[in-house]
Amino acid sequence: MQFTNKEVLIFDLDGTLIDSVPDLALSINEMLKALNMATYSTEVIRSWVGNGAEVLTKRALSGSIDISADLDPAFVEKALSIFLDFYAQNVCVDTCLYPNVKNTLETLQSNGYRLVIVTNKPEQFISPILETFGLNSLFEMLVGGDSLPKRKPDPMQLEYVCETLGVNAAKCVMIGDSKNDIFAATAANMESIGLTYGYNHGENIKSHGASLVLDDFADIIDAVVPL
Known part of the structure; x- marks a missing residue:
């Protein structure tokens, strides 16, 4: 499948461009x-990532992907603040780009596409990560999980991108590794590419209705016609 008549390519960040799980x-x-609670292996925490910092914090406090119903909101707020403080100091220590990401993004931009980040990660962390990998200049717009009142799988972030850039959803493709990316695109009447690596809680990305599913980031080049 090849997408035609597109202008804007919208990318998720964690699990799509970068593997941020170690940090x-x-x-x-x-x-x-700091809270005198049990810690977990990186692989267990990997299974909790993908729905934003607050959800990740709640899963860690619950010790499960299923969030406990009796978590105290004040305790969650305290824990989230501690987590974000630690993460701000370690935002790009062992985080790495997935294979073929930088050269593919550069090719897509040189082919005429406008590139955008839409992530559930808090906005403050996006630019430092992109800067570390020399990607900042490639993206026209960055939208974080706390940039707007709602985030993926809600379509609000994608609708905001369309409104801000002056394009309709038919001119855009959402590219991500999780069902939140695909569901948000579907709700925004936007076509999507699902990537089979990344963080999707063990679920097959093919089952969520993406317009196209790819194993290798570099294959995006062949999926979109140069402008």
Whole structure:
């Protein structure tokens, strides 16, 4: 399948462009230690990532992907603040780009596409990560999980991108690794590419209705016609 008549390519960040789990896991465990709670392996924490910082914090406090119903909101707020403080100091220590990300993004931009980040990660962390990998200049717009009142799987972030850039959803493609990316695109009447690596809680990305599913980030180049 090839997409035609597109102008804007919208990318998720964690699990799509970068593997940030090592630094997220480190910071979550430092938070748990500060609260005198049990810590978890990186792979367990990996299974909790993908729905934003607050959800990740609640899962860590619950010790499960299923969030406990009796978490005290004030305790969650305290824990989240501790986590974000630790993460701000370790935002790009062991985080790495997935294969073929930088050269593919550069090719897509040189082919005429406008590139955007839409992530559930708090906005303050986006630019430092992109700067570390020399990607900042490639993106026209960055939208974080706390940039707007709602985030993926709600379509609000994608609708905001369309409104801000002056394009309709038919001119855009959402590219991500989780069902939140695909569901947000579907709700925004936007086509989507699902990537089979990344963080999707063990679920097959093919089951969520993406317009196209790819194993390799570099294959996006062949999926979109140069402008």
